[in-house]
Amino acid sequence: MSVIIASKIQSNPKYLELVHRRNTLGWTLSAVVCVLYFGFTLMIAYTPDILTTPIAAGSVIPTGMLIGLGVILASCATTGIYVYMANKTFDPIIEEIVREASK
């Protein structure tokens, strides 16, 4: 990559927007996954009663089973959200940046 192309990209507001938006999304979703998982871990440590309460009277299924399943599904869902956003918004911006820079 030549210095000219680099400086062109560096000063392209679209590039700055891309970096800002992608980093915001990446770190926000990372925080979401951490909060969910470590929240679950802290519940195991401090409020196990909530997790072991049956989901309904007469059922043997504990609430924590649904929460654990929820964390698994949330892991898949957040990766899905990221891929969707990246395909839809980031890829076109990147294409434009590269096109403009190599003009």
Add this chain to the structure above:
Amino acid sequence: MKIFKTVSSAMLTLSLLFVSTLSHAFDVPAAAPAAAIPAAAPPLNWHAIIMFLIFVGITLGITYWAATHTKTASDFYAAGRGVTGLQNGMAIAGDYMSAASFLGIAALVYFNGFYGLIFSVGWLVGWPIILFLVAERLRNLGKYTYADVVSFRLQQRPIRIMAAISSLIVVIWYLIGQAVGAGQLLHTLVPQMSYKLSIVIVGVLIILYVTLGGMKATTWVQIIKAGLLLGGASCMAFGVMLHEGFSFAKLFSDAVALHPKGIKIMQSVVPIGAKANPIESISLGLTLMFGTAGLPHILMRFFTTTDSKAARKSVLYGTCFIGYFYILTFIIGFGAIILVANNPEYVVDVTKSVLNLKGGGSMPAIYLSHAIGGNFFLGFIAAVAFATILAVVSGLTLAGASALSHDIYASVIMKGKADEKKEVWVSKMSVIGLGILAVLLGIAFEKQNVAYIVALTFSIAACTNFPILVMSVFWKGLTTRGAVMGGYTGIFGSIGLLIIGPTVWTKVLSMGPAIFPYDFPTFVVLPLVLIVAYVASVTDGSESAKKERAAFDAQMIRAETGLGAEAAAEH
């Protein structure tokens, strides 16, 4: 069938190499007294052996194909960067889902119920983090190893040495764990095959796969294994649900009714009988989450995709496959409580314990396959478990060999001027060396307590590879001094605290009460690494540090846009 001939002669030659250390590994079928063994273990499992041979035949055929299509270093290390998102997603799942997680989590559920689910969640949550922070940037910046990315703007020599040391420690210990697991599992499944012979077979096969077929063969072995494992586990879960009339309420209430611990299996958030320890739980969580995101053989998979877009998609596929797999193992564990426990065919002595199984604690899933589909299905699942070990070990060996050939030989010794052919040759020799080392260590560790191995590998990955990688990509201020000092803090901090921790200090070394009272040191070491790397970087006033900071902008442009990234090979 020519390939079979070549292979069998190669196997013979290689096995002769081991004869001095394994003199009695090959006389087992003749020496095993036919009447003594069946009482404690399943009978000779022809279904398993035939299906295993079919798997070996197919994978060796693929290896032959891969060998004829592996010409360049990019082919050897990165499958020519021609792997699609879906293929890499399957390969990721095949690389990550080990026999230990399949049999182990099912067994955890079988003995402890609901706790098995809690445990499995931690093994999945690292994957989203890999996607959000590193996957695409790895593909855009790296060539063959994660050290390529960290040393992108930093000094090659010190960074490569540090990264290679941490990669090799992780790979070698992970290999020991896999080898011991393989030996025990195969010996249990096919008692006529000794522990040592099992490990030797694994060693010979992975050396063949990886030296001949490189990353192409490794990738396809992992893809096929993932397909077999997901398919087999799906059939088992389907069989369980069919038995329970497709009602989860019935599944769980039947399990509670049949389990000797009754409703406790739904009410314990720790292994039944253990005490909750908040700090240990958090530390385990940190270790699993960031350790997954720092395993060298996992990170290496992202260099194989066609571009960063495919790398990104592959994590989504991989995460969904792995998450689905953990849900299946949960159903399988509960199914085993209903169909395997209490059954005199599988239980050692029903009058003493309805849970204790012939062949040991990792057998619930294996016997469940027999209960559902008879000997044929048992053979299939046993062969799948073997395939699983081969796929994981192949990926590990290739990652370790790349650290030796690409980081140490080509970048440190030859200072980046190595001939490509020579580098690949060094890599193949490293594969053979690592394969033999894994076999020997696997045999040496047969009777050792290997419970700390997962803690060791994941701790180093979580405390060294992951934080240094993320800092190098996101933080302009990181300098060589910061990365190296932080990295060694992670390596030695994790190892040191593990040695004085409860598992090694008290149980393995019998030195009395542990000096450091936690099994997982990540909650101390990870923050320490970040602090050391930060302080050592900001106080670095050297000329080279200034250049390294100045080079960050160009690195970031490439990381974010993919401009200048390694292109997919034309085929």
